[in-house]
Amino acid sequence: MDEMSGQSDMQRGDFSHRSALTWPGIIEAYRQYLDISPEVEAVTLFEGATPLYRANALSELKEANVWLKYEGANPTGSFKDRGMTLAITKAKEAGSVAVVCASTGNTSAAAAAYAAKASMTCVVLIPNGYIALGKLAQALVYGAKVLQIRGNFDRALEIVRDLGESGVATVVNSINPDRIEGQKTGAFEIVDVLGRAPDYHFMPVGNAGNITAYWRGYRDYCVNSKRSLPLPKMMGFQAAGAAPIVAGRVIEQPETVATAIRIGNPASWAGALEAAESSHGLIGSVTDREILDAYRLLAQRESTFCEPASAASVAGLLKTAIEPGSTVVCVLTGHGLKDPDTAITQIAVPDAVDATYASIARELGLD
Ligand code: AN7
Numbered sequence: 412m413d414e415m416s417g418q419s420d421m422q423r424g425d426f427s428h429r430s431a432l433t434w435p436g437i438i439e440a441y442r443q444y445l446d447i448s449p450e451v452e453a454v455t456l457f458e459g460a461t462p463l464y465r466a467n468a469l470s471e472l473k474e475a476n477v478w479l480k481y482e483g484a485n486p487t488g489s490f491k492d493r494g495m496t497l498a499i500t501k502a503k504e505a506g507s508v509a510v511v512c513a514s515t516g517n518t519s520a521a522a523a524a525y526a527a528k529a530s531m532t533c534v535v536l537i538p539n540g541y542i543a544l545g546k547l548a549q550a551l552v553y554g555a556k557v558l559q560i561r562g563n564f565d566r567a568l569e570i571v572r573d574l575g576e577s578g579v580a581t582v583v584n585s586i587n588p589d590r591i592e593g594q595k596t597g598a599f600e601i602v603d604v605l606g607r608a609p610d611y612h613f614m615p616v617g618n619a620g621n622i623t624a625y626w627r628g629y630r631d632y633c634v635n636s637k638r639s640l641p642l643p644k645m646m647g648f649q650a651a652g653a654a655p656i657v658a659g660r661v662i663e664q665p666e667t668v669a670t671a672i673r674i675g676n677p678a679s680w681a682g683a684l685e686a687a688e689s690s691h692g693l694i695g696s697v698t699d700r701e702i703l704d705a706y707r708l709l710a711q712r713e714s715t716f717c718e719p720a721s722a723a724s725v726a727g728l729l730k731t732a733i734e735p736g737s738t739v740v741c742v743l744t745g746h747g748l749k750d751p752d753t754a755i756t757q758i759a760v761p762d763a764v765d766a767t768y769a770s771i772a773r774e775l776g777l778d
Contacts, residue, residue, distance in 0.1 A: 431460055435453075437493050437496060438455060438593075439455070441596050441599055445497065455528075458492035459485070459493060461485060461597075462484055463480045463481075463604045464478065464481070465478055466479050468713055469741075473728065474735040474736070477739045477741065478601075478605070478609065478739065478740045479741055479743055480601060480741070480742045481715065482721075482742060482744050483747065487549060488520070488545070488746035488749055489517040489520070489746065490594060490621060490744045491518050491522075493596050493597060494521075494585065495590070497589045497590070498583045499529050499583065502531070507531065509532040509579065509581070510533050510583045511534040511571055512584045513571040513584055514536070514542075515538065515564050516542040516547065517546055517749070518535075518583070519549075520553070522535060523550045526553075527553050532580075533554070533555040534556045534580060535558065537559055538563045538564050538566075538567060538673075540559075543670055543751075546749055546750075563665065564618075565661075571584060585621075585679060586678050591682075592627075593624075595627045597621075597625060597628060598627075598629045598631075598632060602629070605740075607633075608629050608642055610733075610737040610739065611644050612629070612643040612646060612692075613646045613727050613728045613739065614647055614724045614742040615648055615669070615724050615744055619647075619656065619679035622645060623679045623686060625742070626685070629643060630642065643692075644690050644692035645690040646731065647683055647686070647693070648694075650669050650672050650696065650698075650699065650702065650720075651696045652666040652699065655675055655677060655680070656677065656683055657694055667699055669702055669719040670750070671745060695727055695730075701729070702723050705722040705725040705729060707757075716748070717747050720744060721745050728741055
């Protein structure tokens, strides 16, 4: 491994030669690995090809090669774009004119954006008061019909399932298999850059679609495609106040500062367990304090601003003993600017000072 260039000397994958300037989005890049017919035109915002870079401070702390996969660099600022391009492309192909989803925020932002691109109506159900400001702004400005419900995400998803069954709109939550199918391309990109899968793959777990998707992606790309590469241990982390998979039971009133993963009854529960068990990984939990410590460390030591839920992956890494010298990837699922409220309530905002040289000098201890 060449630490300076951050590239592996192992075999490059299919798309490592592509410049970011000509990247066609995940459907065109990986069509042969996706469940989509060759002639269908993609509804894309050129999602994917997100940065994967070595985290020097974390590598030193863990005596390992730690890499960050920054999904905040997607067009709507989260990993949800990978699944949404495929879900909306296939909904459009099937003649659907409206889509609906329940969301803790990022799914609604992505659904609203891709629906607008496909000229479809988009309805989103979100938990009143528990959605980060940036995500709410996105859904509204992209033109979705936004319904804030007096209830949490789990309740919103129940209603959306009923709406789907009544046939009024296509559901674009991860219970729609196209979402997980698209999201698995994150694993392809990691293998394309590293030349292989990491030893450990850390990620946050909420509704558990993404861990299900990454595990499928690694298996498809490393094993089923005949590359014969070893698979990673899948390490998923829930917030301690919203950790149904760890507790082994539904959590009726989930609570966490990481509103994206404030979910008490994950739709892909079985997929998460399967990923952890068959990869010899685990599903663990991290406290809000551990999440916020990792959130600040990422910003101040790795210059990486992610949202709180994303920092759960690194919080999980920090508390887990791993084999020294291992290659580790942590997925940072969403951009830090999604949730400005958490940023400024967790870190003291300074009072205003007089606009004089003297008062600035006093603040800086120069007088
Ligand atoms: C930043 O947007 O569930 O385990 O409705 O936004 O696949 O649910 C978001 C989830 C991690 C958890 N990080 O992924 C939604 C929603 C961020 C997220 C997760 C979410 P899953």
